[in-house]
Amino acid sequence: MALDSTIARVTDRIIARSEEARKGYLGRMAAAAAEGPRRAHLTCGNQAHAYAAMGDDKDSLVAERTPNIGIITAYNDMLSAHQPFETYPEKIRAAARAAGGTAQVAGGVPAMCDGVTQGQTGMELSLFSRDVIALAAGVGLSHNVFDAALYLGVCDKIVPGLIMAAATFGYIPGLFVPAGPMVSGLPNDEKARVRQEFAKGNIGREELMKAEMASYHGPGTCTFYGTANTNQMLMEFMGLHLPGASFVNPGTDLREALTTAATERALEITALGNDYTPVSDILDEKAFVNGLVGLMATGGSTNLVLHLPAMARAAGVILDLEDFSDISAVTPLMAKVYPNGLADVNHFHAAGGLQFMIGNLLEAGLLHDDVKTVAGSGLSHYAKDPKFTDGRVTYGDGPKETQNDKILRPAADPFAPQGGLVQLSGNLGRGVIKVSAVAPERHIIEAPVRIFHEQHDCKKAFQAGELTEDTIVVVRFQGPKSNGMPELHSLTPTLAVLQDRGLKVALVTDGRMSGASGKVPAAIHVAPEAADGGPIALLRDGDIVRLDATNGTLECLTDLSDRTPAVADLTGNGNGVGRELFEMFRQTVGPATTGAGVVL
DSSP: OOOOHHHHHHHHHHHHHHHHHHHHHHHHHHHHHTTOSGGGGSOHHHHHHHHTTOGGGHHHHHHTOSOEEEEEEOOOSSSTTTGGGGGHHHHHHHHHHHTTOEEEEEEEOOOOOHHHHTTSGGGGGHHHHHHHHHHHHHHHHTTOOOSEEEEEOOSTTHHHHHHHHHHHTTTSOEEEEOOOBOOOOSOHHHHHHHHHHHHHTSSOHHHHHHHHHHHSOSSSBOSSSSHHHHHHHHHHHTTOSOTTOTTOOTTSHHHHHHHHHHHHHHHHTSTTSSSOOOHHHHSSHHHHHHHHHHHHHHTOOTTHHHHHHHHHHHTTOOOOHHHHHHHHHHSOBOBOBTTSSSBOHHHHHHTTHHHHHHHHHHHTTOSOOSOEETTEESGGGGGEEEEEETTEEEEEEOOSSOSOTTTBOOTTSOSBSSOSEEEEEETTEEEEEEOTTSOGGGSEEEEEEEEESSHHHHHHHHHTTOOOSOEEEEEOSOSHHHHSOOBOGGGHHHHHHHHHTTOOEEEEESSBOOTTOOSSOEEEEEESOGGGTOGGGGOOTTOEEEEETTTTEEEEOSOOTTOOOOOOOOGGGGSSTTGGGGHHHHHHOOOGGGTOOSOO
């Protein structure tokens, strides 16, 4: 089918907007690629240092005839999603050796668990960790002895940071290697119910702890469709995973075989192989449009509205909020995965998963097929299903029909005709709202505001019985300049309880929610932020605000003229739990509308 006219128009707009930046980027990548294999330019002393600990692989490295893979790993055993990576380097080295290549761990990058830091001070470093990850990966790859890279990362800021590094080193090929989701535990809707009962004071901490431990119970990615699993979806829609790699559970034969296959493919697409495919050729404007379509079709994480512009800029591609909104308007919502539905990602994968979605969206003319990927030319590779056959990965046709239409539907019969994201603009600035889980009757909320400068103060007001009327809760001074833009996910149970009591409730904030934002309408990432002179700082308790996701507006209906902006005491944001180290980040970070970037 011909490409949808809106997808074509948005793509052309991005290409035109990015022309100068993309031309400069590709020029730098071409110049670096023309130098040939990196090791050829090192002195004997340089190389001796690089190979000193490589044992039997030394001869192959010195000969310079076989490709050398650099492994960038986000392994730690605090993140369940990253714990399986502990054994990956040895597996990759063995697979590379068997295929006639070599592999070395080039470096590690930090990987913090947002589940541990939700509602805690450490969350104020979370968004900034993305740029730290990009920097750390850049240090690892700067040794300049690698012909390709394998990136081991899954979760929230890790994949975006690694993409920023992979694009910066885009003259070499790169594959992203996932670890897969943990097997299903306590159903996500039951977990949410228990959290709300705790917020009401109906149950104690012991019962809450029991439910949480039953939800997050083993190795692998958390099974709800938050930022981590949205990242995995993007890597397939953008052609940087092997097809079908995202949602295969850890410790299975297919999972192990996919890691081996990724290593073999990395060797094949180096400049020393027969199918040279550098990252710079993959991460073009069409790849990012495909990623945006995937985000909308799956109802993915709002965090990617921050990350995708930063990722794209690293490759010379300039995205704007209007691109998200316009693509959302023509992309059908095909999946219902928690918090947009009751299913988890294992159920989604079993229903046909990404392979069904990509094949169906290609047939509907909503994706670019004429792209380069690590699997070869054409996104149609990603409509193929991986199988474990005789100890190896083989591919066959992916599913043409959904296996469960309560979880996954075709583009012609979706859960909703439009994707889950709407741009908001008005006299309070620009922001976004995710509406894929919000009931239609809650898409427009007009109510007096209640102002808070800390999410904990909002929860205290709720516990004190102060929130008894229709209310738009405004939590400001939560943007990147204020305190690093922590997620305000811990507000979700509180606001959900108020909504369940029959109140009209919404959230307006210059901060973030997360991939777990759900049924309560939330205008997030409002920019300019309060600490940067944004009009959100003019609001006072009782002002009337109208959040209209149907028409894409965010307006204060009370006259704000002659107001003096509120000022918050932000001095405490620079001290404790490592925040002292990030003062320069807070001073130089960009606005949420361009990705809240520091290094790019």
